[in-house]
Amino acid sequence: MAIKEALLALLQRSPASAYQLKKEFDATTSETWPLNIGQVSTTLQRLQRDGLIEQCPDSETVAAETTVMTATADSQGTGHATSPNHSATVTRTKSQTTAVWQLTDIGRDAVSQWWSTPVTLEQRGRDELVMKLAFAVTTPGVDVTALIQRQRVALQRLLHDVTRARRALPPSDIAGLLVLDHHIFATEAELRWLDTIDDRRLRARI
Amino acid sequence: MTTSRFGQSGPSHNMSHASISPSPPQSTNTVNTDTAGTDTASATVQPILAMHDVSRVHGEGARRVNALLHANLVLHPGEFVAIMGPSGSGKSTLLNLAGGLDTPTSGHVLVEGRDLAALNVAERAAERRRSIGYVFQDFNLLPGLTARENVQFPLELDGWSARKAAASAVHALDEVGVSELADRLPEDMSGGQAQRVAIARALVGKRRLLLADEPTGALDSNSGTTILEVLRRRADDGAAVLLVTHEPRFAAWADRTVFLRDGRIIDDTGPSDVDMLLNGTEIGGA
Numbered sequence: 001m002a003i004k005e006a007l008l009a010l011l012q013r014s015p016a017s018a019y020q021l022k023k024e025f026d027a028t029t030s031e032t033w034p035l036n037i038g039q040v041s042t043t044l045q046r047l048q049r050d051g052l053i054e055q056c057p058d059s060e061t062v063a064a065e066t067t068v069m070t071a072t073a074d075s076q077g078t079g080h081a082t083s084p085n086h087s088a089t090v091t092r093t094k095s096q097t098t099a100v101w102q103l104t105d106i107g108r109d110a111v112s113q114w115w116s117t118p119v120t121l122e123q124r125g126r127d128e129l130v131m132k133l134a135f136a137v138t139t140p141g142v143d144v145t146a147l148i149q150r151q152r153v154a155l156q157r158l159l160h161d162v163t164r165a166r167r168a169l170p171p172s173d174i175a176g177l178l179v180l181d182h183h184i185f186a187t188e189a190e191l192r193w194l195d196t197i198d199d200r201r202l203r204a205r206i
Numbered sequence: 207m208t209t210s211r212f213g214q215s216g217p218s219h220n221m222s223h224a225s226i227s228p229s230p231p232q233s234t235n236t237v238n239t240d241t242a243g244t245d246t247a248s249a250t251v252q253p254i255l256a257m258h259d260v261s262r263v264h265g266e267g268a269r270r271v272n273a274l275l276h277a278n279l280v281l282h283p284g285e286f287v288a289i290m291g292p293s294g295s296g297k298s299t300l301l302n303l304a305g306g307l308d309t310p311t312s313g314h315v316l317v318e319g320r321d322l323a324a325l326n327v328a329e330r331a332a333e334r335r336r337s338i339g340y341v342f343q344d345f346n347l348l349p350g351l352t353a354r355e356n357v358q359f360p361l362e363l364d365g366w367s368a369r370k371a372a373a374s375a376v377h378a379l380d381e382v383g384v385s386e387l388a389d390r391l392p393e394d395m396s397g398g399q400a401q402r403v404a405i406a407r408a409l410v411g412k413r414r415l416l417l418a419d420e421p422t423g424a425l426d427s428n429s430g431t432t433i434l435e436v437l438r439r440r441a442d443d444g445a446a447v448l449l450v451t452h453e454p455r456f457a458a459w460a461d462r463t464v465f466l467r468d469g470r471i472i473d474d475t476g477p478s479d480v481d482m483l484l485n486g487t488e489i490g491g492a
Contacts, residue, residue: 032210149465149473156290156454156463157475163458167438184455191454198292 002123003035003043005114008052008103012111015056015102018044030169030176032183044101052107056100129190133197144201148194155194159187252319254415254446255281255304260313262299273299275469277313281448283414286441288449288457291466297450298419300466304448305338305417306330317415335364338415339408343423345400347392347407353379354388357407364411378406382436398429405436409445416440416447422456434459 003025010016010024018040026034047053103111129151136142166180262274274296281287289297302308303315306322315322317337322330340346347356357375362368379385382402392400401421408416418437422430430453438459441447449460457463465473 034210153465153473153475156457156465159454159458160460160462160475163455184458188455195292 002114003039004047005111007040007043007047008107008111009114011053011101011103011107015100017098017100021101028175028179030165030173030179032179047107048101050106051104052110053101054104056102137197137201145198148198152191152194155187155191159184159191162187251282253280253282253316254285254318255279255448256314256316257300257304258314258316260300260303260310260315262296262303262308263311272469274303274310277471279304279464279471281415281446283444283446284441286438286447286449286460288451288460288463289466290451290454290457290463295466296469297466299469301417301419301448301450305340305415306334332364335360336411337413338417339405339410339413341401341404341408341416341418341421343420345392345397345404345424347400347404349392352389352391353384353395353403353406356392356403357410360407361411366411374410375406378410379403381409381440382406396429397425398432401425401429401433402436405433405440409440414445416445418447418449420450420452422451422453430456 006025007021010021010028013024016024018037021044022035022037022040025040044053048055133144133147136144136147162180162183166177166184169176169180171177257277257279260274260277260279261272264271264273277296277300279287279300289300291297299308303310304317306315306317306325309323317333320333322333325333347353348359351359354372354375357378358366358368358371361371361374366374376385376388379388382405384399384402384406387395387399387403390399392403395403401424405416405418405421408418416437421437422433425433434456437447437449441461447460449457451457462475464471464475
């Protein structure tokens with residue numbers, strides 16, 4: 001799953017905070033692969049480490065102002081916020097929630113590279129279902145017919161859910177329709193593949 | 207943990223273990239909750255279609271063919287169920303029995319509470335005209351009649367006046383979005399248009415059970431989707447729809463899919479379940 005590239009692509013649209021990136025990612029993919037904020041923050045740290053993104057000057061200013069305000073309270077001896085530990089906690093929280101990220105030149109190059117490179121089979125990873133069936137048909141004692149039928153029911157149920165979700169999308173949600181259409185076609189292809197295996201096994205038995 | 211809206215599906219509802227009701231229900235409340243498609247929330251609503259322990263056997267001895275065995279299926283108002291299975295699994299037999307085009311060897315088929323087997327031939331034909339609509343793969347529109355005349359024809363057979371039947375026909379055509387075709391002959395329509403007229407004919411009047419046998423089989427993908435939109439809308443408006451199809455994508459427009467094999471109902475995708483949808487997996491890290 002190319003979360004790194006997806007976040008870079010979102011930052012190509014405009015600078016954004018971790019929370020904004022999470023929301024935009026989920027909306028663009030119609031919540032098919034929802035991210036948690038921890039994944040986004042970790043990925044952003046790696047992207048920053050690799051020089052692909054940087055904090056916007058504006059977000060740094062917000063963090064700095066917070067620090068100054070805390071220090072002022074301390075120097076005036078107003079009591080409640082005088083604990084150094086407490087002050088440090090407040091500052092850290094503020095700076096995390098307000099950080100806004102933008103692409104560096106290296107980051108922009110990386111996104112351009114992503115757009116111009118086709119996705120390969122290796123990048124998609126192993127397909128567990130294909131592996132499972134390959135092992136099942138060559139392992140004595142496995143009830144392949146039952147295995148295929150269970151998988152068929154699960155896929156058909158998924159197809160019902162995705163179709164229902166697609167019907168609820170407005171025509172203007174082009175990205176959402178695209179993602180759900182992919183799921184529909186991919187699920188249907190897997191169901192047809194299962195049918196083909198079933199037919200082949202049936203003919204072999206005859 | 208973050209979950210996908212399309213989480214991993216739960217275990218299948220294996221219908222091979224479904225309870226089989228040995229006798230026909232005496233009232234709407236006696237419907238067996240283990241039969242395909244019955245839920246406790248709808249137990250008090252009279253089903254539009256109730257098939258109880260229905261079998262259909264052809265021939266005897268060595269020539270005996272079990273076309274359908276011990277099938278239980280219940281459709282309530284607003285329910286849309288798809289039937290899938292390989293060739294010869296009993297899909298069309300089940301549809302024909304549900305519509306009274308065939309009679310079961312054993313078991314009971316009730317349409318809006320009336321046992322079709324208890325009716326004589328004339329009564330069953332009348333029941334079919336009043337309660338059941340059919341949609342076929344090849345449309346079966348009468349070639350010499352316009353769309354409106356095709357739709358009003360079954361009503362007139364049932365004793366409606368031509369004027370009242372025509373008004374209902376126009377309304378039915380409008381409901382499926384083809385009112386502009388009212389005066390057009392079938393030979394001047396596209397496949398998708400003809401099928402929508404056929405659906406209008408199937409549902410005109412008070413008929414609330416719609417049986418569709420591969421209605422998208424002769425259509426391209428876009429026209430097929432349009433037909434499913436119409437069927438879905440009719441179900442949402444309160445009709446019970448039973449669709450036989452070999453297209454998983456079209457079956458997915460139904461509320462659930464029932465699987466047949468060798469004359470038996472072997473599986474059911476079951477009702478939609480919010481918890482099931484939320485039972486997803488977290489995707490991998492960066």
